[in-house]
Amino acid sequence: MPELPEVETIVRSLRPHILGRKVSEIKVLLPKIIHTEGLGSTEDLIGQTITNIFRWGKNIVLEFSPNWYVRIHLKMTGQLLVSLPEEPIPKHTHVIFSLDGGKIEVRYRDIRQFGYIHIMTAGEWKKWRDGNFVGPDPLEISLPSFLARLAGKRGKIKSVLLNQAFLRGLGNIYVDEILHQAKIHPESSADHLSTEEATTLYQKMQQVLQAAIWHQGSSVSDYVDSSGKQGEYQYYHQVYGRANLPCRQCGTRIERIRVSGRSTCFCPKCQRRR
DNA sequence: AAAGATGTTGCAAC
DNA sequence: GGTTGCAACATCTT
Incomplete structure (x- = not known):
């Protein structure tokens, strides 16, 4: 969670x-x-x-x-x-x-x-x-460093973003939300992204994370803060937990697939495969 | 009612 | 390097 x-x-x-x-x-x-x-x-x-x-x-x-x-x-x-x-x-x-x-x-x-x-x-x-298990913080990394780290990365963009050695802190909910905001299909090859797409990805990553912190996180089942209070960012989710519901951007039915073993929600129209 | 899914991650196997 | 499947465990949904 x-x-x-x-x-x-x-x-x-x-x-x-x-x-x-x-x-x-x-x-x-x-x-x-x-x-x-x-x-x-x-x-x-x-x-x-x-x-x-x-x-x-x-x-x-x-x-x-x-x-x-x-x-x-x-x-x-x-x-x-x-x-x-x-x-x-x-x-x-x-x-x-x-x-x-x-x-x-x-x-x-x-x-x-x-x-x-x-x-x-x-x-x-x-x-x-200082070991190699954890990468930079998504909110601290600069755009040039992000682009440099992404260059030469093989594999699906969702898997790359979930890898804590690439960036530390992203998980299933926010990767799905970020990719939807950036209009990138979760199974896109990381090394096929254009500089423009990668730049958008970086910007949306920071925007989504900042907004989620502002709303004190997403309570999808057990999550509460240290005083037992639930978060509110789940009300702003565009794709996570919304399989078969209409996309809030375009009305297309949100699909759920499995990407590197993780349940993945995305909009097939907003996030076209390339 | 048994089977499948759940936000994570480390490991084995390929 | 990359991938997949599985394991850890309790609970809820199908």
Whole structure:
């Protein structure tokens, strides 16, 4: 679920509640959620202060002064929820961080249990960050860099955009929305796009992501921010989740196909195959 | 009621 | 490099 706009919204909603607070206790209800590199455990975080929180692609990164980092990936159904300790613990809650002596809690909840919380040293974090697994941020990359990265890319444009090593943060919803805005067929070869098409793609990518952040993400099933609030960008979707409905641009029936194993919605008229 | 689908990603196999 | 299929798991839809 959570793609760049949702993760950004979660980080922004979490920040004022946790920044500068000290971890007093961590309850691990489902141990497999916690990942480490062998060194490090939840014990190492006790008594440490959260000095920073930021988004890295679809990852949420917490910085603890100054030795430890925690990287959280929500995968499909993960949630981070700010709660008071007396609030009932919802089903599928797997890890509970108590802050400031138990005045407030941050709870990790994940229905499908695909997500994880990775505890890393500063060195491990930097090694991961600078590895080749994650590309530039779609909102930070310049147009020339984007065009340069796209040049020589083989494969379908949808697969390229979903690849986190190409750009970090795009997922199934926003790739479909961006390609519709850019009027590009999801199965177009990346290396067949003209400079003009690639430029439009870049512009629409930034516009769609900015608009989605503005509307606090898309709640299509489980997504909520850290206060439990749903997003509203789903009301602006042009293609995602609209198979067999008329295109909002031209009225043509939206089609659903499978592209590199992912369900893909597009308008056959707005997004002509070339 | 069983089968298929669901926003992610890492891996194996080709 | 590129692709496909599958795995992790719970829940909802067909």
